[in-house]
Amino acid sequence: MTTHLPTFDYRRPTSLGEAVRLISSGGSSTVVMAGGTDLVPKMKRRQLTPSTVISLSRVTEMQGIRYQDGATTIGSGTLLREVVASRLVPEPLRLAAATVASPHVRNTATIGGNLCLDTRCNYIDMPEGWRIANGHCLKDGGDTCWVAPRQERCWAVHASDVSPIAIAMHTNVRLVSETGERIIPLEDLYANDGINNLTKRRDELLVELKIPSIEMRASYYKLRRRGAIDFALVGAAASFALEEAGSAEDVRIVLTGIASAPVRVFEAEQFLVAEGLSPGSIVEAAGIAGSCVRTQDNTDLGSRYRKWMIPVAVQRVLEGLAMNTNERSADRGTD
Amino acid sequence: MVSPHLVVGERHPRLDAMDQTRGAVIYADDVAPPGVLVGRLLRSPHAHASVVRIDTTHAQALDGVIGIITGEDLPTRYGILPISQDEYALALDTVRYVGEPVAAIAATSATVAERALALIEVEYEAMASTLSLRAALEEELPLLHGDGVGRNVHRSVALEFGDVDGALRSSHHIEEDVFFFRGNTHAALEAHSATASYSPQGKLTLTSSTQVPHYVHRTLEKVLGLPSGKIRVIAAPVGGGFGGKTDPFSHEIAAAKLAMLTGRPVKFTLSREEVFYTHRGRHPVLMWLKTGFSADGNITAVHFRSFLDGGAYGSYGVATLYYTGALQATTYRIPNYRFEGVRAFTNKPPCGPKRGNGTPQPRFAIECQLDKASEALGIDPVALRLRNLVEPYSSTVNHLRITSSGLKECIERVVAASDFDARHGRLADGRGIGIAVGSYMSGAGLPIYWNDMPQSEVEIRVDRGGGVTVLSMAADIGQGSTSMLATVVAHRLGLRMEDLNLVTGDTDLTPIDLGSYSSRVTFMAGNAALDAATAVRQQILSVVGRKLEVDVADLELAGARVFVRGDEESGMSWSEAVQLTIASDGPLLATGSYRAPELAGPYRGSGVGISPAYSYSACVVLLACDRDTGMVEIERVWLAHDVGKALNPLLVEGQIEGGVYMGLGEALFEEQSFRGAHHRGPSLLDYKIPTALEMPPVETIIVESDDPEGPYGAKEVGQGPLLPVIPAVANAIHDAIGVRIDEVPITPDKVVAALRSAERGRSTRFGPSGVPAFEFPEITRVEPPVGFGVT
Amino acid sequence: MSERIVTLSVNGEPRSVIMPDNATLLEILRDHLELTGTKHGCDLGECGACAVLVDGVPVLSCLVLARDTEDHQITTIEGLGNGAAPDPLQVAFAEFGAAQCGYCTPAMVITARALLDGHGSPSEEDIRAAIAGNLCRCTGYIKIIEAIESVASMGPT
Structure with missing residues (x-):
């Protein structure tokens, strides 16, 4: 029944240096808030009761979009609204960002926040009283994952709409801490673990995304119940580099809403590298994706249906690519 | 020149429309008296348990906690229906669902109140819970109400009109199907809120988001032991009702009790989660339906069984149970009819009345089955419906009196507008069109508690300047009842709506109206208003007639003038006429009232379903269904509704469009669903009501059958238009992809499951396979009216 | 804290x-x-x-x-609006019957105001997309969309 925020100390650094210092010196109960659209509801539901909240809203180094050195760089604090509207951002990414939640949420939520979205599950994203009545799950401080009680891991689901397309587009992210910085491929940011779903250290901040300029087609297909507000039942992104004689790297198929991390379907990618994009190969690649990815009964509409929808989503996103003569455009999916 | 006298039939914005659009309406949650305390409810984490001990000592000791109450402070049972007095404001000995209120706190801040809740110690002794219809009806489990174990049956009924078995035996064709309508909920945007204050003189005032101030008033009287005159209930403008604010609630009673104990105002506003537990929404109903047809498509007999999952308490459930069996007969002529129904108690939040109370479920079953029968009989679905329609001014087999009916016109007009004949069965694969009809009451014929008094009263006071104040307890829940009263009175008095002052929903100030439920307000409060306005009119005309020395029959009241018919310059202004009347007769005030005619049939249970008039609707839905994803996109909806007379077409259209919207949500998205005892998602993310992106264009067609007893011929429009939408969607899906989804909501997983089954050469249907083994009571046989029975 | x-x-x-x-x-x-x-x-x-x-x-x-x-x-x-003069959207919402219970109305009007300020002449599709995060339980959005369209068609306000 609690809908007020818990009490916390609130810090609002104005520079990246100050931000990473605060994070570094903060205890384990310190959280970082970007737009807050994921964090605020979680705090209201008491999934998190941090002692300190560090707001990144005034860290100007983390904001803005620019094109330099053959890459589009997007500050992680850039609002999704700005990503959607910016001509500097590759269109597939803009269209994927436009499928996140609702316009109002996108006016507050940031692209970095969407990439770092906490994993979601039917048993964790619930009001406090519900979780007490049901019994706390593994991610919630309990000792059982209610999705798969016999297994000793959390199956909560990665739900970002931006991550699959960004991974498909070979995006790197820059992580900064007080002691240094590193640039890693976005897909390496994620671990398939519902609790520890990000590989970045607690003292590291995701500061920006770098999307290299590769000649490619890319697209994101989001299957969802309603045209707004809802998370993906299944989301599929795909990219297809246009260089001839490419390596296995030049096709990417990435799923969201399925596992605790974005899922690359390597088997289907390799198949398409070998076979090329054709109506027949698309159907077969979709079938491969369907057969090698499992689902759990932990989000809307249950596991069986979402399992069925994996090949559908993969087929649709690939068909969108195949049909698409515009290099940077994407299929908008069900909306 | 007097402007033409038109109020009834004019498109007119709600009287409070500008307040609404400027954010100036004060809803219950906007009420904040000085020093108001924050109320919070402690809720049960158990589905079924004895409350062994409650210790509030630690909570009480917390600084800022001003009052705490538990079940022992409010030990009087209540319930909306006299036959279902089974609730306590706070659980007394037993909790019966997860989320049931156990204790209430009033504190100086929300933070303190919430901290204090965690400090209340409750010792529970859990018992086995009953979580499904089958468990309730087939297993021996601890009784929710009563001691020991047994079947958790709330109420059952078995009625037969005519000879169903005989008629079925001689039928040419028999359809037999099982349908399941899963439950859903109101999900009004406004969460329930109530603020109570208690004066040193012992007067309790409760301002609440309620559809039924009178019933809340009665309940407070009973539970708090205060005399009626010491309680004032004010119905704040309701931010969406749909039946969800039609019971007296724990938070209202707790607010009142805590205000009395602390001497300070206390306010409770429920969280969105709590609204899902407070519920009283659509019952899940499992239905078995067997219908006989003659070779030319006439219905010969219907045998219908309904199984209702009622949740933990009665609420309006007995009425809901009877409604599942009552209103099938108002659309199609059923010569022989057997209805068996049972409502079960389960350890889940109580179900109750939602828009169409108890009738969308059987309507879904009947209309889908008619389409199946139409295929089997080789008769077009429109023709099959038309040949079975109930005649206007007739009687049904279960003794419901039918007056005006525009159903035939409704069907003909949606069929024509949608080009149904050219499209049905002829659209490209994946697109489909479907039709269904419905009917609803214009107010329940009987009040909830038995009495001989009027169901609605209206008072009109006219001041010396000619100012008119109309007083009625009718609660505006967004449907526009206040504007409706103004329309009726203004039209009768020759004034403009905006000339009137309306005072509504206040038990101290306004004469009775039973509440905004059962689509009763336009018909009943509207008639009472017309009655009162007529009295004022007559009084003024007779005084003016004497003064002008003309016959009253020759006088006209229009354009704020009283004049001799044909000579608008004659006579006098409204205010002069008023002053003349007051000078002659004293204070100018009048009352009017309405009571429904005696309509009950010759059997027990006949009180449910009777109404002074029935509205009728017909709906056509055009949609596209994605065979791969099972997603349904509604392309267009046509809905014709017989409202008798559209007093204000703007508001009538709004009700139709809103009914279509809610019906589409129920058909495709919405389910109040549980995993065991736990709600699957008490939030507006998980409970999916359609956004603007899902809503199709709607072509509304208003049909006016001019009811002889309705105010200016009007009937209801608030609930009826929802009813045909859901089966029209199901029928259109079948037309689109050839599978039958006999279960609501029709979610994409069900569609894909049916398609995959069909592809494998198995069933082309998704739906329930059977009904619980339950022995219905011995059938009460009722002689049908003359002209019915086996033919 | x-x-x-x-x-x-x-x-x-x-x-x-x-x-x-x-x-x-x-x-x-x-x-x-x-x-x-x-x-x-x-x-x-x-x-x-x-x-x-x-x-x-x-x-x-x-x-x-x-x-x-x-x-x-x-x-x-x-x-919204200018002193005692309401915003044209407030008038249009009232006249078109875009509010029933009225609870979603203020946020709906606010959202529409931002849409019209940022967008010369929104299509019906633009309007639906802009209000997709504003749930309304009463109206089915139809009269809301009509009200916004009517103000949009008047040009900049």
Whole structure:
């Protein structure tokens, strides 16, 4: 029944240096808030009761979009609204960002926040009283994952709409801490673990995304119940580099809403590298994706249906690519 | 020149429309008296348990906690229906669902109140819970109400009109199907809120988001032991009702009790989660339906069984149970009819009345089955419906009196507008069109508690300047009842709506109206208003007639003038006429009232379903269904509704469009669903009501059958238009992809499951396979009216 | 946790409030500034009823910390229009019957205002997309869309 925020100390650094210092010196109960659209509801539901909240809203180094050195760089604090509207951002990414939640949420939520979205599950994203009545799950401080009680891991689901397309587009992210910085491929940011779903250290901040300029087609297909507000039942992104004689790297198929991390379907990618994009190969690649990815009964509409929808989503996103003569455009999916 | 006298039939914005659009309406949650305390409810984490001990000592000791109450402070049972007095404001000995209120706190801040809740110690002794219809009806489990174990049956009924078995035996064709309508909920945007204050003189005032101030008033009287005159209930403008604010609630009673104990105002506003537990929404109903047809498509007999999952308490459930069996007969002529129904108690939040109370479920079953029968009989679905329609001014087999009916016109007009004949069965694969009809009451014929008094009263006071104040307890829940009263009175008095002052929903100030439920307000409060306005009119005309020395029959009241018919310059202004009347007769005030005619049939249970008039609707839905994803996109909806007379077409259209919207949500998205005892998602993310992106264009067609007893011929429009939408969607899906989804909501997983089954050469249907083994009571046989029975 | 005096610019007026750090903008508007036109619907960013404009952009006030709006211009439903003259959207919503219970209406009007300010002539599709995060339980959105279209067709307001 609690809908007020818990009490916390609130810090609002104005520079990246100050931000990473605060994070570094903060205890384990310190959280970082970007737009807050994921964090605020979680705090209201008491999934998190941090002692300190560090707001990144005034860290100007983390904001803005620019094109330099053959890459589009997007500050992680850039609002999704700005990503959607910016001509500097590759269109597939803009269209994927436009499928996140609702316009109002996108006016507050940031692209970095969407990439770092906490994993979601039917048993964790619930009001406090519900979780007490049901019994706390593994991610919630309990000792059982209610999705798969016999297994000793959390199956909560990665739900970002931006991550699959960004991974498909070979995006790197820059992580900064007080002691240094590193640039890693976005897909390496994620671990398939519902609790520890990000590989970045607690003292590291995701500061920006770098999307290299590769000649490619890319697209994101989001299957969802309603045209707004809802998370993906299944989301599929795909990219297809246009260089001839490419390596296995030049096709990417990435799923969201399925596992605790974005899922690359390597088997289907390799198949398409070998076979090329054709109506027949698309159907077969979709079938491969369907057969090698499992689902759990932990989000809307249950596991069986979402399992069925994996090949559908993969087929649709690939068909969108195949049909698409515009290099940077994407299929908008069900909306 | 007097402007033409038109109020009834004019498109007119709600009287409070500008307040609404400027954010100036004060809803219950906007009420904040000085020093108001924050109320919070402690809720049960158990589905079924004895409350062994409650210790509030630690909570009480917390600084800022001003009052705490538990079940022992409010030990009087209540319930909306006299036959279902089974609730306590706070659980007394037993909790019966997860989320049931156990204790209430009033504190100086929300933070303190919430901290204090965690400090209340409750010792529970859990018992086995009953979580499904089958468990309730087939297993021996601890009784929710009563001691020991047994079947958790709330109420059952078995009625037969005519000879169903005989008629079925001689039928040419028999359809037999099982349908399941899963439950859903109101999900009004406004969460329930109530603020109570208690004066040193012992007067309790409760301002609440309620559809039924009178019933809340009665309940407070009973539970708090205060005399009626010491309680004032004010119905704040309701931010969406749909039946969800039609019971007296724990938070209202707790607010009142805590205000009395602390001497300070206390306010409770429920969280969105709590609204899902407070519920009283659509019952899940499992239905078995067997219908006989003659070779030319006439219905010969219907045998219908309904199984209702009622949740933990009665609420309006007995009425809901009877409604599942009552209103099938108002659309199609059923010569022989057997209805068996049972409502079960389960350890889940109580179900109750939602828009169409108890009738969308059987309507879904009947209309889908008619389409199946139409295929089997080789008769077009429109023709099959038309040949079975109930005649206007007739009687049904279960003794419901039918007056005006525009159903035939409704069907003909949606069929024509949608080009149904050219499209049905002829659209490209994946697109489909479907039709269904419905009917609803214009107010329940009987009040909830038995009495001989009027169901609605209206008072009109006219001041010396000619100012008119109309007083009625009718609660505006967004449907526009206040504007409706103004329309009726203004039209009768020759004034403009905006000339009137309306005072509504206040038990101290306004004469009775039973509440905004059962689509009763336009018909009943509207008639009472017309009655009162007529009295004022007559009084003024007779005084003016004497003064002008003309016959009253020759006088006209229009354009704020009283004049001799044909000579608008004659006579006098409204205010002069008023002053003349007051000078002659004293204070100018009048009352009017309405009571429904005696309509009950010759059997027990006949009180449910009777109404002074029935509205009728017909709906056509055009949609596209994605065979791969099972997603349904509604392309267009046509809905014709017989409202008798559209007093204000703007508001009538709004009700139709809103009914279509809610019906589409129920058909495709919405389910109040549980995993065991736990709600699957008490939030507006998980409970999916359609956004603007899902809503199709709607072509509304208003049909006016001019009811002889309705105010200016009007009937209801608030609930009826929802009813045909859901089966029209199901029928259109079948037309689109050839599978039958006999279960609501029709979610994409069900569609894909049916398609995959069909592809494998198995069933082309998704739906329930059977009904619980339950022995219905011995059938009460009722002689049908003359002209019915086996033919 | 500390409380401090924060000055917000609400409807063009500076409003100083003693607030705790964890207060949302919705709580401050409703409970401290008595601007109850902004509604509390779900508290979790799922219904849109609490939308207000921050620098002309509609955001959900239940998800925003009040302190974070310190240097921004906040506009609530009470701040639309020009003095006693209502915003044309407010008039159109009334005339088209776009409000039934009215609970979603202030946020719907606010959202529409931002759409029209930022968009010359929105199509019906643009309007539906703009209000997709504002749930309405009564109207089926039809008259809401008609009202917004009618004001859009009048040109800049």
